[in-house]
Amino acid sequence: MRRMALLGQNKTARMPHLFRLERAKDVPKRTLRAGCVLCYIIGMNAAHHTQPKLSRNQSEVLSCLRQAKEPMSAYAILDRVREAGISHPPTVYRALNDLMQRGMVHRLQSRSAFVACDHGGCDGKFAFAICRRCERVVEIALSDADQAALLDLAPDEISAEQVTLEIAGLCQDCRPHLSA
Numbered sequence: 001m002r003r004m005a006l007l008g009q010n011k012t013a014r015m016p017h018l019f020r021l022e023r024a025k026d027v028p029k030r031t032l033r034a035g036c037v038l039c040y041i042i043g044m045n046a047a048h049h050t051q052p053k054l055s056r057n058q059s060e061v062l063s064c065l066r067q068a069k070e071p072m073s074a075y076a077i078l079d080r081v082r083e084a085g086i087s088h089p090p091t092v093y094r095a096l097n098d099l100m101q102r103g104m105v106h107r108l109q110s111r112s113a114f115v116a117c118d119h120g121g122c123d124g125k126f127a128f129a130i131c132r133r134c135e136r137v138v139e140i141a142l143s144d145a146d147q148a149a150l151l152d153l154a155p156d157e158i159s160a161e162q163v164t165l166e167i168a169g170l171c172q173d174c175r176p177h178l179s180a
Helices: 002-008 029-046 056-068 074-084 089-101 144-152
Strands: 105-108 113-116 126-131 137-141 165-169
Touching (some): 056 074, 056 089, 056 105, 056 113, 074 089, 105 126
Parallel strands (some): 126 165
């Protein structure tokens, strides 16, 4: 009830994250108020997540990678995001580094390319299977035991901190069909 009372007076001043829905002339005010309450409740629930909001540049770079659905170099990303006003390589690299730290983008070492995380965000325990013909990338989640086993492979002279595992091969679509 309190939320409804707040909505009656200058809704957008108290809740700036809402759209100014009251300006839509062809929608009844009652419907708009119900929509504002719903938006407000959704906004309150979203505030409990710990993931900080992405900057405009990070959002553009991540969107570019998700739309591409293939590994992209930083310069290929730059070519696609120029229309959005991102025109300098350091801007793209900075956004990529921030997205990698959040686990939303991964770097393929063997290709010097980047891919968007299939899960939206990872904890750093993953491997990749890459088709060498069509460059399709499949992200493989690793368990704690898998990660520990891979780290144990390092020689005693090296204190392993991170594992990057990339498996190259051919996907089902690119494998030559075996004749029976």
